[in-house]
C-alpha cells in the first residue's frame with residue numbers, strides 16, 4: 001500500500017481504506033475463482049494496482065467523465081481507477097462471466113457506487129464514453145475497430161478523449177497506422193524495474209457526435 005501512496009500522496013482516508021481492502025478481497029476471491037495468477041496476487045499493488053494507475057499519470061480524468069474498461073478480466077485497470085476517481089463513472093466489460101463475478105464481489109465489497117459491469121463482448125456495447133481504457137486485450141487495429149464509434153465528446157473539457165491502453169514491448173509496427181498516438185514510458189512516472197518495458201498508449205479519437 002505504501003507503494004501506491006508513494007506515487008499518489010493525496011489519497012483521502014476513504015481511498016486508502018479501499019486500496020487496503022482490495023488486497024484481502026482479491027486474496028479471498030482468488031482462492032475460489034482464479035482470476036489473478038499466484039505470483040501476481042503476491043505483488044498485487046505493483047503488477048495490477050500501480051500499473052493500472054499509470055493511466056492517471058498520463059490522463060487525469062475530469063470529474064464526471066464516463067469511462068469504459070474493455071476486457072477488464074479481474075478488474076484491471078478499471079477497479080483501481082474507480083477508487084482513484086470516485087466522481088467518474090466506470091463501465092467494466094468482459095466476455096467471460098466468471099471473471100466478472102469476482103469483479104462484482106470486489107466492487108460490492110468496496111462499496112464502489114461508480115462502477116457497473118456487463119458480461120458481453122465489447123462489440124455489442126452501444127454506448128458512448130469520454131475514454132476507453134484497457135490492458136492486454138487485443139492488438140491495436142482490432143481494438144480500435146471494436147471501440148471506434150463508442151467515444152464521444154460528452155464533456156466540454158480539454159482532455160483529448162480517446163483510448164488509453166496499457167501495453168508492453170515494441171509498439172512501432174502495431175501503431176504505424178495511428179499517427180496521432182502518443183506512447184508514454186511508465187518509467188517516466190514510476191522507478192520500479194517491473195515497468196521497464198511497459199507503456200501507456202494514448203490514442204485520441206474522432207468524436208461520434
Ligand SMILES: C[S@@+](CC[C@H](N)C(=O)[O-])C[C@H]1O[C@@H](n2cnc3c(N)ncnc32)[C@H](O)[C@@H]1O
Nearest residue numbers: 071072073076094095096120121122135136137
Ligand atoms: C489477458 S486478459 C486481461 C484482463 C485485464 N485487462 C488485465 O489486464 O488484468 C484479456 C481479457 O479480455 C477479455 N476479452 C477479450 N476479447 C474481448 C471482447 N471482444 N469483449 C470483451 N472482453 C474481451 C477476455 O475475456 C479477458 O478477460
